Amino acid sequence: LMAIEGGSDELVEDIREVLPIDFPVSSFDLDVEQMHKVITRLDAVATADISVQPGGIPQVTLVERTPAVVWQTRDVLELLDAEGHRVAPIEARVAHSELPLIAGEGGDKAVPEALEMIAILEPFSRRLVGLQRMGERRWDVVFTDELRVLLPEDAPVATLQRVLAVNEAHDLFARDIVSVDMRLPDRPTVRLRNHAVGELFRIRELSMNGAPE
Numbered sequence: 001l002m003a004i005e006g007g008s009d010e011l012v013e014d015i016r017e018v019l020p021i022d023f024p025v026s027s028f029d030l031d032v033e034q035m036h037k038v039i040t041r042l043d044a045v046a047t048a049d050i051s052v053q054p055g056g057i058p059q060v061t062l063v064e065r066t067p068a069v070v071w072q073t074r075d076v077l078e079l080l081d082a083e084g085h086r087v088a089p090i091e092a093r094v095a096h097s098e099l100p101l102i103a104g105e106g107g108d109k110a111v112p113e114a115l116e117m118i119a120i121l122e123p124f125s126r127r128l129v130g131l132q133r134m135g136e137r138r139w140d141v142v143f144t145d146e147l148r149v150l151l152p153e154d155a156p157v158a159t160l161q162r163v164l165a166v167n168e169a170h171d172l173f174a175r176d177i178v179s180v181d182m183r184l185p186d187r188p189t190v191r192l193r194n195h196a197v198g199e200l201f202r203i204r205e206l207s208m209n210g211a212p213e
Helices: 009-018 032-040 107-120 156-170 194-209
Strands: 003-005 045-053 057-064 069-072 077-080 086-089 101-103 128-134 138-143 148-150 177-181 189-192
Touching (some): 003 009, 009 032, 009 057, 032 045, 032 057, 069 107, 107 138, 107 156
Parallel strands (some): 003 057, 101 128, 148 177
Antiparallel strands (some): 045 057, 069 077, 077 086, 128 138, 138 148, 177 189
């Protein structure tokens, strides 16, 4: 016998599979330290406490990692906890659509920062696709209409707050723009969509042609 508490049915099943113990077994023959090493190697296990209860029954008490984001790279789709630890691989994003999406190599190393930005983007949750890690050093914020906010490597959270403040004052995200480039925070750049650029030139041309000499 072995009692396991604190984990999902799937995790409990995984633990029973990976522990090389043939029950029944004497409590004197249990290698508790080795059992602990094997259990805590599982991605979904945050902590594990093992004791031997009266009657020689091993008791495993778990704290299971809670998925906080879906992380996507070229090769994998995984659940990560709020600290960026791997929880489990998944086959499809749709199965965890309630979780925010981060993408790109190195994204797992900056999950706390990503979650901070996702929290302040909550008013735009319906438009937000996710955050993409660029060059393993900075973030792009990606919206459903292909609008991107390019954030700098340093102080991305504060920079994003500045962009959202401008949007609140001037309805920036409602305009015909492709990107807001904040990689140089003192020289922000707004890129217009192609049709918006053409319209801008047309208006300028009409203005110039109709201007008095």
